[in-house]
Amino acid sequence: MKSEEQFLELIDTYFPRDHEFLKLGRGDDCAILAANEYCVSSDLFIEDVHFRRDYFSAADIGYKALAVNISDIAAMGAKPVAFSLDLMAPADLDNGFWDEFFKSMSMLARQSGLALAGGDLSRADKLGVSITIFGVAGGSGTFISRGNASPDDLLFIVGDIGLARSGLMALEATGVAAREVLPAAVMAHLRPKPKVMIGTLLNAAGVTSLMDLSDGLARDLPRLLGPERGADLTIEETTLHGNVLSFAQTIGTAPLEVAMLGGEDYALLGAVSPDALDKVGSVPGLKIIGTVTESAGITLNGAPFTATGFDHFGK
Template sequence: MGEFELLAALRERLPEPGPRVHLGSGDDAAVTVPGGATATSVDALVEGVHLRRETASLRQIGRKALSTALSDLAAMGAEPGEAYVVLGVPEGMDEDELLEVGEGLAAVARETGTTLAGGDLSRAPALTVAVTVVGHAPRPEDFVTRGGARPGDVLVVTGELGGAAAGLLLLEDTGLTAAAFGGADPVPGGDPRAERATGPRLDLATADALRRRQLDPTPRFAASRALAAAGATAMIDISDGLAADAGHVAAASGALLVIDSTALPLAPGVEAVAGAAGREALELAISGGEDYELLAALPPEAVDAAREAVAATGTPLSVIGKVEAADGARVRAEVRLPGGGAAPTRGYDQLRRPQRR
């Protein structure tokens, strides 16, 4: 199958274009009629940097590539619109494998109401999925940015934290699953760490859920709409880690973000995996990254309504801190520990940690 036949086969798997798309995939360029303000973001997954085919199926890779790009739109309070995908195909990857990636992309497009409006295909040294996404709002001021947090605002987070980091540990170290089960280890082969593991134990369903959190994140569009409607003053998706991303909000807002470490909602199984790996659950929650939950700042009077509205989408909302005034030296995020002091706020850095998954 040649390039053009393969592109045609990929197009057959795409959902119908949305109402803003006048002309979609198949011509020299897509033609859209936005009818309002647009937000645009670009993201990429690269084999050997962001993914490994030993731990993720090709369909999962396609799903994650689009979901993580769309999460940036959710962080802005945008409605998903169009996506444009560039696939870099390594030597030896056949047509059926590439179509699996396309099926993953198409599945997330259907689930989120996104139109895959165009893209390109090229040879590359490693499998690469680069995605440009476009989101929409009636007016520019309807988007929620990182820069609006104000002293007195309350910090909230959707969902649970640390699950993706724990899932990554399980994927990269198969023996760790056995260790996290402790003495009642149902995983063949066992692991000497099982005898040393203390604290909570893992079960098969929870282990599977943690791996899914790493491999198949969900962009929080419904929760994003609820938070924006409730009056969120700032918002960001948690991709690099809660502490690092809170730091981005602090820098953009010129404020001090204070996070209560005891208020963080840990995903089930995080403590068990952290204990078996010799890590701290708090570290996975604040520095692990890739949870793709939303961190938002809200006026205090809006918190109850926001919690109710977000809960109605099927996602819990937790209060985890506050925004304080800061002079130049205090523009940062701090994760406060119970006995006083602050936890390290290191997050994921694309250029300093070359292999992620």
């Protein structure tokens, strides 16, 4: 792609400028958003840190950069409405690449009801995307934050744990050939599905805490609970995805360890009062994985569990 104008034309081809919550769209110093309350989140998606061009297509990159942001809106039980796109573009990527990238990103945006509100473009050595996303409260009028879980609340997840990590590790080990061997795991890594509808249902059902799993259950669960609470988890191997079991066998690790370390699952993790259990019971795919305890510390199937998920800065 040769000029900024070419980028802007391509963006205009794929992303409409109008949205009910956008009072002023792209092309000015700022966009203007009009609603009473917004929830806002930002995520980076950087080449050779969050993805590799070896096995991510242009369409995969455009999709996932936005999907991981939408997942944060889902984790508030909210409705995504607009996003801002800061794009770092290496000089070697051709028009065909960008066409696929924006087409894929815009399809996900349209499905999710998202307008592109603005952003910035820059040359860079490596491809990188920084997205800031905006959501509004759904029918309940509320957002669900973390840290409100009470002792004896039930903990639940919606979505697979350890599946995306299995896909990542298989892709790193064997490249695109992993698509044949562990198709669901690879797709979970390349094309995670943000659970907006599920988040809305959980919100309506009155769950007390909710978050999305980006760094693995082992690291993220303490973030949901806060420093004062712990959890007793009961997770049967049989509830894990078949691709997680296969992958764990291949590398000679316990499947539950793969599941707990997780990383980029974008499953939803939450807590709900036992009284509200019948209300969340109808949410598709919801699995109860344990209970909140009075004091800190986590047990898994009766044994103390200590492990760490993924730290971008560690090691």
